[in-house]
Amino acid sequence: MGMTMTQKILAAHAGLDHVEAGQLIRANLDMVLGNDITSPVAINEFEKAGFQGVFNKSKISMVMDHFTPNKDIKAATQCSQCRSFARKFDIDNFYDVGNMGIEHALLPEKGLVAPGECIIGADSHTCTYGALGAFSTGVGSTDMAAGMATGQAWFKVPEAIKFNLTGKLQKNVSGKDVILHIIGMIGVDGALYRSMEFMGEGLKSLSMDDRLCISNMAIEAGGKNGIFMVDEITQEYVKDRVDRPFTVYAPDEDAVYVKTYDIDLSSIKPTVAFPHLPENTKTIDEVGDIPIDQVVIGSCTNGRLSDMKTAAEILKGKKIHKNVRAIVIPATQKIYKECIKEGYLETFIDAGCVVSTPTCGPCLGGHMGILAEGERCVATTNRNFVGRMGHVKSEVYLASPAVAAASAITGKISGPDEVQ
Numbered sequence: 252m253g254m255t256m257t258q259k260i261l262a263a264h265a266g267l268d269h270v271e272a273g274q275l276i277r278a279n280l281d282m283v284l285g286n287d288i289t290s291p292v293a294i295n296e297f298e299k300a301g302f303q304g305v306f307n308k309s310k311i312s313m314v315m316d317h318f319t320p321n322k323d324i325k326a327a328t329q330c331s332q333c334r335s336f337a338r339k340f341d342i343d344n345f346y347d348v349g350n351m352g353i354e355h356a357l358l359p360e361k362g363l364v365a366p367g368e369c370i371i372g373a374d375s376h377t378c379t380y381g382a383l384g385a386f387s388t389g390v391g392s393t394d395m396a397a398g399m400a401t402g403q404a405w406f407k408v409p410e411a412i413k414f415n416l417t418g419k420l421q422k423n424v425s426g427k428d429v430i431l432h433i434i435g436m437i438g439v440d441g442a443l444y445r446s447m448e449f450m451g452e453g454l455k456s457l458s459m460d461d462r463l464c465i466s467n468m469a470i471e472a473g474g475k476n477g478i479f480m481v482d483e484i485t486q487e488y489v490k491d492r493v494d495r496p497f498t499v500y501a502p503d504e505d506a507v508y509v510k511t512y513d514i515d516l517s518s519i520k521p522t523v524a525f526p527h528l529p530e531n532t533k534t535i536d537e538v539g540d541i542p543i544d545q546v547v548i549g550s551c552t553n554g555r556l557s558d559m560k561t562a563a564e565i566l567k568g569k570k571i572h573k574n575v576r577a578i579v580i581p582a583t584q585k586i587y588k589e590c591i592k593e594g595y596l597e598t599f600i601d602a603g604c605v606v607s608t609p610t611c612g613p614c615l616g617g618h619m620g621i622l623a624e625g626e627r628c629v630a631t632t633n634r635n636f637v638g639r640m641g642h643v644k645s646e647v648y649l650a651s652p653a654v655a656a657a658s659a660i661t662g663k664i665s666g667p668d669e670v671q
């Protein structure tokens with residue numbers, strides 16, 4: 252019986268020739284990640300367990316991205332604790348105000364994750380790195396603590412779902428629309444504790460930013476991880492970023508998949524997820540007349556340079572609707588600088604947007620864009636649960652940067668064709 256990509260990576264990191272779905276294994280880790288919310292809990296557990304050192308100071312990353320620059324005393328205290336820990340153990344990959352970015356955009360950009368690696372992070376969207384052909388998954392802070400100390404983690408080997416992609420994306424359709432389409436099709440528990448494995452000729456149509464977005468939201472379908480076949484696009488992305496050897500894993504021809512979905516990318520339209528679940532999807536032509544109060548363009552899902560470019564091209568020469576607040580958040584300092592060079596920031600500001608330092612703030616209802624009762628927001632973020640971005644009676648609609656930018660102009664949920 253053959254193995255999937257995920258199963259091959261887990262077998263290699265467990266020192267085994269073969270693993271099967273449902274098997275419990277202990278695997279060696281290539282990276283352990285935490286942020287300013289989850290790391291303090293992990294540090295407390297680390298100290299409570301009596302650990303005296305970390306397994307490898309180069310294989311731990313801490314990114315202060317959720318409540319930084321610190322929004323209040325509690326946030327400042329959490330970051331202070333992380334700084335002290337990082338200094339004590341000389342953690343190489345500690346990213347704070349001024350050099351940080353949103354963690355799941357920053358680590359790939361820095362070359363800290365690579366094909367074939369095994370990565371855990373105390374953040375549910377750690378599954379992002381499957382875009383590079385890695386196994387990466389979110390864990391609790393206790394697992395992060397154990398991982399920092401031992402360099403290992405326990406896993407139950409997941410079953411797998413195969414997504415065979417064909418065709419080519421249409422204009423103004425992106426990876427965000429693809430993953431919203433998939434979640435709408437299979438539901439928020441449609442891949443529960445299963446690996447979502449993406450392959451097929453359609454990969455040629457998906458940029459690395461598209462893939463990072465799709466993998467990022469695998470958890471929104473209940474997936475243990477999302478992972479893409481490594482191809483020329485992957486190799487080109489990691490070529491000047493990753494400075495260490497890595498292994499590419501492809502599925503065996505007789506790999507076992509519990510389900511297979513064939514998806515023609517050319518058939519996918521701009522898609523919006525309605526409150527209060529990512530599975531509540533409608534295509535843009537089904538949306539109707541829904542006025543909005545706020546737009547957020549950014550996050551670990553859609554804060555990359557191509558997302559900024561898409562939004563800027565739609566907003567150029569136009570103005571944000573008088574009833575809308577538009578917040579744009581480049582995901583890293585590097586992306587921020589590129590936006591300056593390309594003139595995107597000027598476009599955003601001239602249109603009436605506010606541009607923020609990299610932060611997760613509004614995505615989790617933390618700061619920089621909290622919603623009041625009754626307000627609606629179109630966001631390029633990844634979750635729209637009750638109260639996710641503020642008041643429990645506010646509403647979040649998930650969409651691509653193209654739809655978000657168009658909606659900011661019209662003052663209602665709109666497709667990009669409506670403003671061109």
